[in-house]
Amino acid sequence: MELINKQLESLFQQNVKSIFNIDSNIEIQSSNKKGFGDFSTNFAMVNSKSLGKNPREIAQNLIDNFAKNDIIEKLEIAGPGFINIFLKKEFIDSEFNKIGKENYNFSFLDTNKNIVIDYSSPNIAKRMHIGHLRSTIIGDSVKRILNFIGYKTIADNHIGDWGTQFGKLIVGYDKWLDRESYEKDPIEELERIYVKFSVESEKDPELENIAREELRKLQVGDERNSKLWHEFIDISLKEYDKIYKRLDITFDLYNGESFYNNMMTDIINELTVKNIVTEDQGALVVFFDEDTNLHPCIVQKKDGSFLYSTSDLATIKYRKEVLHADKVIIITDERQQDHFRQVFKISEILGEGFDYDKVHVWFGIMRFKDGIFSSRKGNIIKLNDLLDEARQKVRETVEEKNPSIPVEEKELISEVVGIGAIKYFDLSQNRTSPIIFEWEKVLSFEGNTGPYLQYTYARIKSIFRKLKEENIDYNKDSKIILESDIERDLALILLDFPNIVVKAAESYRPNLIADYLFETARAFNTFYNSKSILKEDNKDIMNSRITLSDKSAYILKMGLDLLGIKTVDRM
Numbered sequence: 001m002e003l004i005n006k007q008l009e010s011l012f013q014q015n016v017k018s019i020f021n022i023d024s025n026i027e028i029q030s031s032n033k034k035g036f037g038d039f040s041t042n043f044a045m046v047n048s049k050s051l052g053k054n055p056r057e058i059a060q061n062l063i064d065n066f067a068k069n070d071i072i073e074k075l076e077i078a079g080p081g082f083i084n085i086f087l088k089k090e091f092i093d094s095e096f097n098k099i100g101k102e103n104y105n106f107s108f109l110d111t112n113k114n115i116v117i118d119y120s121s122p123n124i125a126k127r128m129h130i131g132h133l134r135s136t137i138i139g140d141s142v143k144r145i146l147n148f149i150g151y152k153t154i155a156d157n158h159i160g161d162w163g164t165q166f167g168k169l170i171v172g173y174d175k176w177l178d179r180e181s182y183e184k185d186p187i188e189e190l191e192r193i194y195v196k197f198s199v200e201s202e203k204d205p206e207l208e209n210i211a212r213e214e215l216r217k218l219q220v221g222d223e224r225n226s227k228l229w230h231e232f233i234d235i236s237l238k239e240y241d242k243i244y245k246r247l248d249i250t251f252d253l254y255n256g257e258s259f260y261n262n263m264m265t266d267i268i269n270e271l272t273v274k275n276i277v278t279e280d281q282g283a284l285v286v287f288f289d290e291d292t293n294l295h296p297c298i299v300q301k302k303d304g305s306f307l308y309s310t311s312d313l314a315t316i317k318y319r320k321e322v323l324h325a326d327k328v329i330i331i332t333d334e335r336q337q338d339h340f341r342q343v344f345k346i347s348e349i350l351g352e353g354f355d356y357d358k359v360h361v362w363f364g365i366m367r368f369k370d371g372i373f374s375s376r377k378g379n380i381i382k383l384n385d386l387l388d389e390a391r392q393k394v395r396e397t398v399e400e401k402n403p404s405i406p407v408e409e410k411e412l413i414s415e416v417v418g419i420g421a422i423k424y425f426d427l428s429q430n431r432t433s434p435i436i437f438e439w440e441k442v443l444s445f446e447g448n449t450g451p452y453l454q455y456t457y458a459r460i461k462s463i464f465r466k467l468k469e470e471n472i473d474y475n476k477d478s479k480i481i482l483e484s485d486i487e488r489d490l491a492l493i494l495l496d497f498p499n500i501v502v503k504a505a506e507s508y509r510p511n512l513i514a515d516y517l518f519e520t521a522r523a524f525n526t527f528y529n530s531k532s533i534l535k536e537d538n539k540d541i542m543n544s545r546i547t548l549s550d551k552s553a554y555i556l557k558m559g560l561d562l563l564g565i566k567t568v569d570r571m
């Protein structure tokens with residue numbers, strides 16, 4: 001199924017070539033203003049200078065000489081030279097009938113690429129908390145979107161399984177571990193002693209030196225410390241897997257920071273051979289040209305230890321040489337922008353094996369009204385607790401609104417809608433904006449929320465339950481009849497879905513899909529509330545409206561799936 005804007009672009013290019021004898025890349029946009037056509041183009045304005053005429057004159061010339069075709073009903077000039085495009089009803093009908101029957105054609109994109117997506121990346125021996133949510137679900141959504149278009153992706157959970165926290169944990173383990181608590185809930189006990197270390201080290205700074213020594217022993221292969229380290233990792237991964245399962249998140253790789261330890265000496269050697277590093281007070285540092293506006297980057301401390309920058313350079317090389325990545329997308333919060341600018345610049349200087357397409361997709365931090373989360377201070381909201389609370393709140397609403405639903409189904413609805421609500425609240429926000437988490441907004445059944453979309457989908461499914469219950473004869477292959485503007489508008493919105501997906505993929509912004517789904521749900525509910533469906537006397541119109549409902553459900557479900565959100569048939 002070819003995208004409508006691509007069909008229009010091809011048609012316009014043919015006519016522009018014939019009328020003006022020029023080859024031009026023409027961009028066609030779907031219209032978002034009633035009365036201004038179904039699509040529009042600014043071709044006349046963009047090419048005014050090259051053609052030596054004012055935009056309205058160019059537009060009028062194009063309209064007057066545009067060849068008759070099976071797609072466009074009429075063209076109109078708007079404003080300084082925009083061309084508004086109105087589609088033929090027969091064309092809309094034909095394209096609409098393809099929804100759900102034909103796969104979308106994304107062949108205009110070069111999808112024959114391997115893309116590594118790096119997201120989630122929690123630190124070992126700490127529970128996943130609300131601060132991990134954004135990277136995890138944005139990354140998963142980006143992966144789903146790219147897969148839908150046809151890209152090959154590798155989901156890599158670059159876990160934090162190396163670094164200074166392990167020295168602190170080993171000290172805490174030796175000094176303050178409660179064995180009974182550890183056996184009952186190991187990760188909670190590890191988290192407690194980590195916070196305890198932070199508190200006690202402020203009173204006794206010598207603890208930091210002890211922790212550094214334990215880390216050094218781990219780094220050189222001390223048997224006991226290595227055993228503890230592996231134990232902490234195993235405990236943590238089991239805990240994370242439970243969360244990921246609830247969130248319907250999967251990964252292809254769990255290559256943590258430690259995976260690259262043996263590669264970092266080679267990175268330093270390569271930086272040295274290529275004269276990229278400079279010794280400065282015993283440390284090895286990369287200094288950048290002034291025009292880069294980047295601070296110097298330490299790649300090896302004077303004690304010989306490596307930093308995140310070194311590890312990330314090793315990761316970049318591995319992903320190219322072993323995973324055969326054509327592109328890497330790394331998803332973290334906004335605080336790591338400078339770090340990745342440095343690392344990407346160094347990889348560019350290193351050249352072959354390092355210099356390929358890399359994107360840092362950053363997002364604003366999520367907060368509650370009373371501030372940011374910190375695992376060091378222990379003021380975090382555990383992700384599992386958050387999901388449990390969402391499930392419970394939805395359970396109460398379902399019990400109130402539909403008590404006759406069987407208990408087992410209520411539990412399923414509560415889990416799906418609760419988790420979906422949290423995901424949607426996050427993904428519907430502008431990715432680069434900070435988020436203030438508020439339960440009232442998350443779980444509302446009104447406005448741009450997950451429950452509103454879930455309820456709209458369930459409302460559509462109720463139509464098909466009534467069809468079955470009342471034994472109404474429905475012809476799935478009936479001709480679509482867009483009797484009113486409301487129906488026509490809904491059909492055009494549904495047809496715009498693949499175009500929105502492409503925009504979301506290009507900008508790594510799942511919120512574009514969320515906004516689109518909200519628009520779709522609103523358009524469907526307007527149609528549902530204003531038009532008779534199952535009680536329509538005209539059989540052909542009834543069949544058409546059922547089909548319109550069916551395809552609305554299809555698009556809503558597919559769009560929610562791209563956000564990693566499941567659906568339920570009733571609420």
